[in-house]
Amino acid sequence: MIKFTECLNDTWDYFFLTDPANLLLFKQENDLSDDIMNEFTTNESAELAIEKGVIIPMSNIKNQPYTIFFNTTNQTSIFKEDKGLLLFEKTGYILKVINNEVCLLTVPYLKNWTEAGSISHLKEAVKTGVRQKIVLENGCYAITILGGFTLENDIEEATFEFQFTLVSMGTKSNIDNIGFPYLIEK
Numbered sequence: 001m002i003k004f005t006e007c008l009n010d011t012w013d014y015f016f017l018t019d020p021a022n023l024l025l026f027k028q029e030n031d032l033s034d035d036i037m038n039e040f041t042t043n044e045s046a047e048l049a050i051e052k053g054v055i056i057p058m059s060n061i062k063n064q065p066y067t068i069f070f071n072t073t074n075q076t077s078i079f080k081e082d083k084g085l086l087l088f089e090k091t092g093y094i095l096k097v098i099n100n101e102v103c104l105l106t107v108p109y110l111k112n113w114t115e116a117g118s119i120s121h122l123k124e125a126v127k128t129g130v131r132q133k134i135v136l137e138n139g140c141y142a143i144t145i146l147g148g149f150t151l152e153n154d155i156e157e158a159t160f161e162f163q164f165t166l167v168s169m170g171t172k173s174n175i176d177n178i179g180f181p182y183l184i185e186k
Helices: 020-029 036-042 045-051 107-111 115-128
Strands: 002-007 014-018 055-059 066-071 084-097 101-105 132-135 139-152 155-167
Touching: 002 132, 014 020, 020 036, 020 101, 020 115, 036 045, 036 107, 045 055, 055 139, 066 132, 084 101, 084 155, 101 115, 107 115
Parallel strands: 066 155
Antiparallel strands: 002 066, 014 055, 014 101, 084 139, 101 132, 139 155
């Protein structure tokens, strides 16, 4: 399991899980503007991107530090250990990885989605530890998102766990509530 601490939402109430190369390809194939965030909020491109496994949006992200776990090897969930309080488990998402990487993004990165713009800034943010990235084999993954609290050094931390399960290409998303609130609070 890969762990990141002190992950922030950049004061916006969203996180986005994506392969940056796949998001760029989607933008180009669908003739979208560089402001992907505007596209996603003014037309149906967000629904299409979710359906095609390009991006997973997570709304109602409270402005607080998060501990993030990427579970890519089918390990026991952090929430099934004694130190976890699971608040929700969301299934049905598919994510396609075409460039061996998955990143957790925030809204500002989606406002200028170009190689020279946000993608370059994202690479720098990953190097400095501001943004989270994992290396993952190319393929199609079913994603389960778990959220709640874990104890880290006897301190309760808001936590997300992303579970990745390799599935066959062409597997369809099966999401019952795209607007599910990923709010972690007591």
